[in-house]
Amino acid sequence: MEYLDFELPIKELEEKYLQTIELGVESEVNVNSTIKQIEKKLKAKRKEIYSNLTPWQRVQMSRHPSRPYTLDYIKAICGDTWLELHGDRNVKDDKAMIGGLGKIGEQSYMFIGQQKGYNTKTRQYRNFGMANPEGYRKALRLMKSAEKFGIPVVALIDTPGAYPGLEAEERGQGEAIARNILEMTRLKVPIIVMIIGEGASGGALGIGVGDKVVMLENTWYSVISPESCSSILWRSWEHKEEAASALKLTSTDMKKLKLVDEIIKEPEGGAHKDREAVYKSVAESITKHFESLKDLSAQELVEQRMNKYSKMGVFKA
Structure with missing residues (x-):
């Protein structure tokens, strides 16, 4: 432990x-x-x-090495029905972004999400959960396939951000994320977004546009990580705790700002303390939100989603 x-x-x-x-x-x-x-x-x-817990302590909880990752949730929820799909049909298969089909009960879903590693070898294999452009293009390909067959999409977010390397920028990292955001706003099937760990920057938002956005209790969602924010404002990581408080990145803050729709309570001590209870809560939340969306027409879904995001923020003339 x-x-x-x-x-x-x-x-x-x-x-x-x-x-x-x-x-x-x-x-x-x-x-x-x-x-x-x-x-x-x-x-x-x-x-x-x-x-x-302070905001910085919740950030630490979201990064706990024993915390379940995306594939843990999918395999626990879907069991033998999980079928992983690979590749963006352009460059390669990004191991940091996983996706595929699975069932909860009798209902099929297209699952997508970032996957981190459990040790040094698998962390390198998964690129620490930081997707390249081909990862976001793979996610978009799978979402479009889901749309074609009328299958709802579930996005599980857990990333420190999109990969910031030179080669990622050369292959169009910014364009890939922007394209995903655009396409997700007008996807004609229900989209349920679950933040299960870190939700950092455009790397999270690239698969984070949904009809319903849910956060686990000890997760965070922000335009930038506390460390990066601290290094920009104070030229040092020493102010990361102060930055975490100022960013309003916790699930409670997000709910108050009406940026997320639900907070899933975790067992005392975090999701890793009782994995089965958390898996059950996540599955029940997905089913509940799908039931509230399944009878809407494609046009109603898109209109409702667009209105949801149009109302966010404060505007002054």
Whole structure:
């Protein structure tokens, strides 16, 4: 089990709890009262820490190495019905952007999303979840296929941003993201967007336009990461916590600003603490939102989606 910096007091109590149990077994001394005291302290400490997370701590939670990634959600939700599709039919198959068909119950969906790696080797293979232009073009190809066959689209967002390399810019990174945003606004099937981890910059927005946008509790969604914001404004990453607060990037902030439609509550300590519960909540949310959209005509869907985004922001004459 890996712990974040602010979780170290919990780690100390959990270790003390296990040591006390071990001591009781080895010495045959009754330590039940001590165990109960530690349990009480542990429960109080967890509540104290997790109910008062700062924006920067939520950013850290979204990056927790044990947190489930896109393929974890898809495989848990769809089971054997998941069929991954590859390639943009132009350059190559971007491993940072995955997509394919799957079912929740009897309903088929086209799933797309960024995929991160679990260790050094797979992180390099997945390019740390940072898609190249061909990744966004693959996503668009799959969305257009879904539209052709009347299949709703589910986008799972978890990326530190689109890949910023020279070769990505040479192949039209900005154009690929802009094209996706344009096409998603007028796609004639329901689009449900789920932010399951990091939602950074245009890399997230490239698959982030939807009829319903949902965030898990300990995720973030912003035009820029706190570190990048800090480096631009203060020429240093040292102000990343201040930047995180100023950016209003948490799920609560997004809901207040009416930029997302729902927040899915996570288990105490984050999504990785009870994966099955989170998978179930995500599947139920997708089904609920699809049910609210499935009877709308293509024209009504597009009009409603356009109106949704037209109303965002504050304008002064």
